[in-house]
Amino acid sequence: MILSRAIARRGMGLRPTSALNPKSFASAKGRGVSFGRASLSTQLKGTTRMSTGIQLGRAYSTEAEDGEMDPTKQERMVEEADVVIVGGGPSGLSAAIRIKQNALKQNKDIRVVVLEKGPEIGAHILSGAVIEPGPLEELFPNWEELGAPLLQPALEDHMKFLTKNYAIPIPHPPTMSNHGNYIVSLSDVVKWLGERAEELEVEIFAGFAGSEVIYGDKGQVVGVATNDVGLDKNFKPKPSFERGIEIHGKVTLFAEGCHGSLSKQVINKYSLRDKDAFQAYGLGLKEVWEIDPAKHKAGTVVHTVGFPFSSDLYAGSFIYHMKD
Structure with missing residues (x-):
């Protein structure tokens, strides 16, 4: 799994459980050691921070000494935070940034953790988009100076019936x-937000999907658990199995x-x-076309209704002429 730069810098103050073998925690001081993804800073407690590289790998056995323990039943390690945010998209990152900004204004140290299932921020953001800059300006009034990837203004609007x-x-x-x-690449915008979040010391756990x-x-939400990894197609542990971790927070945002x-x-x-209308969502298809330069007009936005959809279906399409 991949840890973000924020985790590598600050570590993960995890509480080891009885499922871990203390003998595996041989002195790591001053040398590179292979650690489990969930036990990195546990190993570093009481030692100096290592200057050599750390390879993230398994640090504990998937079986008890008698060979009968089911590793998927091992007690998870627990990570504590003030705010846990599940999802590293535009909403999750914007929330993390605003929370940290407000905390800094009050001279408070608030630990904010963002879980992102993709291997890196922006990996699961596929859409092109037309976005309004107002909300971004509220987060960063100087977004242009900071190099936000809003490069192509929307210059023309067209509506067509097909x-x-x-x-x-x-x-x-x-x-x-x-x-x-x-007109933007939303993936690029999200990557940029991720960089700004890390500058504020938001901790981004990329490659960690929330599973539970x-x-x-009292029935209140106290956090989430990340997914176990290293399972075969029958959900049986492989030699590379790693137990997920629990991340608890005073506030959990989905x-x-x-x-x-x-x-x-x-x-x-x-x-x-129970008393609300069901959420409506649809299947979206996206394609990026390379067209004749003579037909390309950067900044043009076209929306359509009609063909190939039936009259009783709420559907349509959009065409965005992006910057070259």
Whole structure:
């Protein structure tokens, strides 16, 4: 698994459990050692910070000495934070940044941890997008000086009704005007937000998917558990098995997107949708085309309705002419 730079810098103050063999924690002072992903700073406690490289690997056996212990039943190690955010997309990173900014204004040291299932920030953000810069300006009034990747202003808006053979121009709804907005790669924007978050000492655990919501003795959410890794197709541990960890927080924020698995667990447990309309979401398809330069007009935004969809289906398409 991959740890972000923030983790490598600050470590992960984890509490080892009885499932770990203390003998495996031989003195690491002054030399490179292979550690489990969840036990890195446990090894470093009481030692000087190592100047040599650390290879992240398994640090404990997947079997008890009698060979009968099921490693998937081992007690997880526990990481403590003030705020745990599940999802390293635009919402999760923006929340992490604002929390740290507010804490700094009050001279408080708030530990914020972001879990991101992708191997790196932005890996699961596939969409091109037209975004309004206002919210970004609230986070960073000097976003242009900081090099935010908002490179192509939206210059023209068009709305068209499609038939099988024709594209018919129709009036453009004012609500779909993109004047003042920017055509961006959302993946690039998210990567940039991740860099700004790390500068504020937000700890980003890239490559760690949330797999379970952890509840307290009163039924309250107290954190999440990350996924076990090293399981075969039958969910049996392989030699490379590593137990997930629990990350507890005073506040847990779910920012997984429109169809998050942990969010659904919380919604079902607390009956949050019993009196509400079901969430609507659809299947999106994205393609990036290279076209004749004579037909490319950077900054043009086109939305369509009609073909190939039936009249009873709420659907359409968009075309964004991005910067070369």
